[in-house]
Amino acid sequence: xxxxxxELAEHRFFAALPVELTTRLADCASNIVFHGGQxxxxxxxxxxxxxAIRSGRVAVGVRPPAGxxxxxxxxxxxxxxxxxxxxxxxxxxxxxxxxxxxxxIQLHAACVRTYLTEHPEAGYxxxxxxxxxxxxxxxxxxxxxxxxxxGGRAAGI
Amino acid sequence: xxxxxxxxxxVAMRPALYRVIEVGRETADAVTLVLQPAADGIASALPGxxxxxxxxxVGEVPVSCSALSGMGLLVHTIRDVGRVTHxxxxxxxxxxxxxxxxxxxxxxxxxxxxxxxxxIAGGLGLAPLRPVVHAILGRRTDFGVVSLVVxxxxxxxxxxxxxxxxxxxxxxxxxxxxxxxxxxxWAGSVGIVTNELRRVTFDPGNSVAMVCGPxxxxxxxxxxxxxxxLPPTRTLLSLxxxxxxxxGVCGHCQLGGAFVCxxxxxxxxxxxxxxxxxxxx
Ligand SMILES: Cc1cc2nc3c(=O)[nH]c(=O)nc-3n(C[C@H](O)[C@H](O)[C@H](O)COP(=O)(O)OP(=O)(O)OC[C@H]3O[C@@H](n4cnc5c(N)ncnc54)[C@H](O)[C@@H]3O)c2cc1C
Ligand code: FES
Numbered sequence: 001x002x003x004x005x006x007e008l009a010e011h012r013f014f015a016a017l018p019v020e021l022t023t024r025l026a027d028c029a030s031n032i033v034f035h036g037g038q039x040x041x042x043x044x045x046x047x048x049x050x051x052a053i054r055s056g057r058v059a060v061g062v063r064p065p066a067g068x069x070x071x072x073x074x075x076x077x078x079x080x081x082x083x084x085x086x087x088x089x090x091x092x093x094x095x096x097x098x099x100x101x102x103x104x105i106q107l108h109a110a111c112v113r114t115y116l117t118e119h120p121e122a123g124y125x126x127x128x129x130x131x132x133x134x135x136x137x138x139x140x141x142x143x144x145x146x147x148x149x150x151g152g153r154a155a156g157i
Numbered sequence: 158x159x160x161x162x163x164x165x166x167x168v169a170m171r172p173a174l175y176r177v178i179e180v181g182r183e184t185a186d187a188v189t190l191v192l193q194p195a196a197d198g199i200a201s202a203l204p205g206x207x208x209x210x211x212x213x214x215v216g217e218v219p220v221s222c223s224a225l226s227g228m229g230l231l232v233h234t235i236r237d238v239g240r241v242t243h244x245x246x247x248x249x250x251x252x253x254x255x256x257x258x259x260x261x262x263x264x265x266x267x268x269x270x271x272x273x274x275x276x277i278a279g280g281l282g283l284a285p286l287r288p289v290v291h292a293i294l295g296r297r298t299d300f301g302v303v304s305l306v307v308x309x310x311x312x313x314x315x316x317x318x319x320x321x322x323x324x325x326x327x328x329x330x331x332x333x334x335x336x337x338x339x340x341x342x343w344a345g346s347v348g349i350v351t352n353e354l355r356r357v358t359f360d361p362g363n364s365v366a367m368v369c370g371p372x373x374x375x376x377x378x379x380x381x382x383x384x385x386x387l388p389p390t391r392t393l394l395s396l397x398x399x400x401x402x403x404x405g406v407c408g409h410c411q412l413g414g415a416f417v418c419x420x421x422x423x424x425x426x427x428x429x430x431x432x433x434x435x436x437x438x
Contacts, residue, residue, distance in 0.1 A: 059347070073352060136351075140352060143374075149308065
């Protein structure tokens, strides 16, 4: 059976971190499986975990007061779900639901935060990685506002 | 920049008449026309080259070849965005248009032999890239891992749906589609094309990328590819500029020191990036 530290090291987000750090973070990690339709995260809930997706797809969106999930993005194998655990007040800013069976590594936020606070260099490395994800989401939102594939001669074909 | 020779330009100025033999609806505002020469046809094109299509009494616009037929037929996929494209999209079987071409410098598919190929299309950008996919599938073993990433606003705006499905099922190339605004039946990825691109693996030391879509999309995609180590000289993009002669004579398509109609439309990111960084160009 594969050790969780190895599984974590194979994940795209953690592969970019120093091996020793991934090994330490594995102490805060456990494997988890969701069935299709199961909710991983609820907007407003306490962000006490985050997930490294190993297989399957997750729908991320926001839920209007009445109505079904307004889908923003799907996350897949190799993606990291969740940054709200790092940013006070540690409440989820979105909903996430498994579209199909999902295997993930769940990281326990309090454990990770404690380690990163005690080891600022490791904290910086992880925060930089999370900032990269947030920057990408911000860019996606900006491009969507500009109607990425839309009309207008300046936009080309 | 040298204009094309006078003789070449003169030949290129004379439209050949073509008859519409098939009209296929691709999306709510795009159709594919199959054209047959009414008399003498034009020379056959290479992937990424374009023709000037002339709608009688309305005007003339550049349109890429969306498939290459060995039988003298032309295949163009056109989106209705204005006067001329509207006239072209309104054609029915038997309608006649004028065609000049082929023009431009297309995708250098040969330079991708032995390499991984990442093809990224946004919106109508799949039209000029489809001949590349056909060429690769025709000589599949000549290439390494081939990935096709297609982004569109919605599933209804994806071009060539049936063909995309069959490429996906055949699994000879890795096909990834992503839409920005999913409809209830959409089971694929949601997001923008760069979200899907990060999931594509390629060897930056031995890959070629071919990108076509709106300029803003191409800029972001090319930047991401550079960040992942792909040299800008191996990142090819198809540019769009206003065109009139199509033959390097009138200067309408000038972009910095280049004429997009003859030096492009396909150019490499190392050449294009500095030009697109100048707002007034
Ligand atoms: C090399 C090259 C290859 C091309 N290949 C294709 C192709 O395969 N299929 C295709 O449909 N088009 C293609 N185009 C774009 C096509 O040439 C233009 O859409 C066309 O010139 C518009 O002319 P029009 O008279 O219909 O619109 P116009 O009357 O000139 O414009 C009407 C309105 O449409 C807007 N508009 C114009 N062009 C575009 C555009 N491209 N996208 C969004 N809005 C626009 C204008 O801003 C204006 O508001 C290509 C262009 C180039 C340079
Ligand atoms: S120089 Fe006339 S269109 Fe390019």
